[in-house]
Amino acid sequence: MRLGHDSFQFLLLTALVVAPAVCGADARTHFEQAQALTRDGDYKGALEAYDAILSTAGEDGAVRHNRALLYLLTNEIDKAREEARMATELDPKEGRYLVTLGVTWMKGDKPDLRKASMALKKAVNVLEKKRDYEGLAMAYFNIGVVCQRRRNLEEARRYYEMALDNNPADQNAREALGAMGL
Numbered sequence: 438m439r440l441g442h443d444s445f446q447f448l449l450l451t452a453l454v455v456a457p458a459v460c461g462a463d464a465r466t467h468f469e470q471a472q473a474l475t476r477d478g479d480y481k482g483a484l485e486a487y488d489a490i491l492s493t494a495g496e497d498g499a500v501r502h503n504r505a506l507l508y509l510l511t512n513e514i515d516k517a518r519e520e521a522r523m524a525t526e527l528d529p530k531e532g533r534y535l536v537t538l539g540v541t542w543m544k545g546d547k548p549d550l551r552k553a554s555m556a557l558k559k560a561v562n563v564l565e566k567k568r569d570y571e572g573l574a575m576a577y578f579n580i581g582v583v584c585q586r587r588r589n590l591e592e593a594r595r596y597y598e599m600a601l602d603n604n605p606a607d608q609n610a611r612e613a614l615g616a617m618g619l
Contacts, residue, residue, distance in 0.1 A: 464494045471503065480507045498528035505537050514545035533572050535560035539579055543586075554583050574604035581613060590617060 471486035484507055487500050502509040504525035508517035521538040528534060535556050542553035557580045581596030596616060600610035 438581070447514060454466075461494060464490045475507065475510075480511050483507055496527060497521075498531060498534060501527060502531070502534045502537055505541065509537070509540065509544065512544075513564045514541060517541045530563055532560045532562075532564035532567060532576070534577050535563060536572060536579065539576070543579065543583065548586075550583050550586060554580065557583065570603040574600040574607045574610065577603065578610050578613070580606065580609070585613070585617075593617065 466581060467486045467489045469481040471490075474480070474483040474486060487504050487507075490497065490500050501520050503519045505520035505524060508514070508520060509527045518538070518541040520523060521541050524531070524534040525538055539553045539556035540559060542556060551565045557576050560576040561573060561580075564576055577600040581593045581600065584590075584593035584596055594614065597610045597614045597617075600607050603616075604610075
């Protein structure tokens with residue numbers, strides 16, 4: 438059963454999914470199964486498939502990261518944050534993991550926009566080095582959201598525009614600018 442999340446959140450989070458570094462046939466099968474279960478809205482089943490990868494292949498940053506995304510989709514923010522933290526510790530040079538960590542700090546009952554901004558700006562540095570323009574667009578978009586929540590609309594506008602510079606097809610940044618009347 439798909440939870441009541443808007444399609445933007447689902448698409449943003451699933452766009453961040455990363456294939457695990459482990460390359461065994463069992464791990465690949467479980468990863469493909471987790472992807473299919475996620476698309477079908479069976480997040481519990483997807484988590485179990487990722488657990489199977491961890492139990493057979495050991496720790497993997499991508500698996501921890503993807504688990505964080507699933508916990509975000511189920512609104513289990515503390516679990517999402519912990520999984521994202523573990524992913525960044527396992528692979529600190531993966532900018533998309535830092536984007537996810539930043540998003541976890543924007544969610545929940547007590548969001549910490551300072552920590553979100555720090556993680557997202559660190560992600561920008563990593564993603565720029567990798568020339569991961571789609572990842573950069575996601576990071577810039579989320580920094581824009583942080584700025585908008587802080588009521589710094591000029592900065593939000595600048596970051597949304599930077600998201601579009603890195604991914605001209607980024608409909609979310611375009612819509613955010615439109616909603617701001619810009």
